[in-house]
Amino acid sequence: MILYFSPLACSMATRIAFYEAGVDAAYVQVDTKKKRTETGVDFLTINPLGQVPALATDDGLTITENAAILQYVADRFPAARLAPPPESAERVRLHQWLCFIGTELHKSLFVALLDAKAPADARAYALEKETSRLGLLEAHLAGREFLLERYSVADAYLVTILNWSAVTPVNLSRFPAVKAYAARLRSRPAIARAFAVEIALYEKERTRELRT
Ligand SMILES: N[C@@H](CCC(=O)N[C@@H](CS)C(=O)NCC(=O)O)C(=O)O
Secondary structure, three states: OEEEEOOOOOOHHHHHHHHHHOOOOEEEEEEOOOOEEOOOOEHHHOOOOOOOOEEEOOOOOEEEOHHHHHHHHHHHOHHHOOOOOOOOHHHHHHHHHHHHHHHHHHHHHHHHHHOOOOOHHHHHHHHOOHHHHHHHHHHHHOOOOOOOOOOOHHHHHHHHHHHHHHHOOOOHHHOHHHHHHHHHHHOOHHHHHHHHHHHHHHHHHHHHHHHO
């Protein structure tokens, strides 16, 4: 299995899922600005949108979209218990949280704040979503360890996205349960390992960009 990723991007959630499941996947780094893989392949031939993550499976599928990839990985390696059983009520909740993270947090709140080329109005509009979106999460996470009854791929995705608050005006101090959750999850071995690997790759990429 090959994960096409970019350091510290949303694709890190799938790396975390692989580490949790003890899967020996291959990782191919993508320059999402140039749309090329580190091996020189035109990434648009793999994902026409040029976005990570993309997952090439051993049986010949290419899957895009975090919600689909994360559930595929969880179902492919059920012993790791990264998702509730298919068709259970908890599985519906997992799907709900994956969609919430992907649309309400990742796209609505964070994308404009991470894009240096986004107009000031777009950034302000995005930041207006902070109170309602993170407020909902705050109410849900107060007194809970994970998004669901137990750890799942939704937590891997959420901790990846919340990390972006460090480089945006999103202020987690206003949401103490969310802040504590993110700090707690970051000490989970698979998550700490994924962060260590991807921070090193991110810094390497930045150094290379500054030199060129
Ligand atoms: N809807 C996609 C969005 C993926 C996405 O936005 N990926 C970002 C990195 S976090 C990306 O590749 N951005 C580069 C681009 O949009 O050109 C998903 O949920 O997987």
